[in-house]
Amino acid sequence: MSDGLLVSFRTSSAWDVEWMEGTRAYLVESDGDIQLMSEDVQVRHGSVESHLDPHLDWVSLAGTADVESGADLQSKRKEMFTKLKFLPRAEDQLKQLDSRWVAPVAQTLALMNRALVEWSPTSSHPSWYTHVTADSQSRRDDGLLDFRDFDGATRTFHTHARFTPGAGRIHFRLDASTRTATVAHVGQKLV
Incomplete structure (x- = not known):
């Protein structure tokens, strides 16, 4: 939602990636009803310095x-x-x-x-x-x-x-x- 960067410790190979898949959930109001919506997203990720390489343009303009x-x-x-x-x-x-x-x-x-x-x-x-x-x-x-x-x-x-x-x-x-x-x-x- 904030177009940020997910940072984690590389405690397993699952964290050794530059992008993470996730699900974004949010509330939408429509005609007085509130609905929970969700969508699959890719999130910038880093657990070691080299993971930042593909994100340098984004980081420099942050x-x-x-x-x-x-x-x-x-x-x-x-x-x-x-x-x-x-x-x-x-x-x-x-x-x-x-x-x-x-x-x-x-x-x-x-x-x-x-x-x-x-x-x-x-x-x-x-x-x-x-x-x-x-x-x-x-x-x-x-x-x-x-x-x-x-x-x-x-x-x-x-x-x-x-x-x-x-x-x-x-x-x-x-x-x-x-x-x-x-x-x-x-x-x-x-x-």
Whole structure:
């Protein structure tokens, strides 16, 4: 009913599966009568880490559908996106996010976070699950991508993820030493 994940201990081979079959029972009111209905269902399941592999897309987006507004997204950012840090300006942008962008931004941030969680220090860049590109050198040189970082230094945040509708951008910088990204801009393409 809640589109969740069943977790169990692998005490027998019956629990060594990625999906469980079950029966969902629920009450339905019809013309003043209440009837018990049931249906067979497949439920995500995990008793060992490898059972999560087929559910990674679902896990990485878990919670994004529950975000109701930009302010809600901003308040939940630390628990939802453990590998993303947000400059104060990006936090303000999240708070004021246009309602049509709340879900796309939440999903894009979740996919970025997933890539960072899985990022191996031996690889120069994460394997992104969303469209991520670096801006051209001319865009880097025009100053539009320069923002004051946490330490007060001005840095160029030339890597961005895209989201729609419109030309939405999330500009960020990678930190390979901590396998995190600092988000500097969430909004329209900077022109």
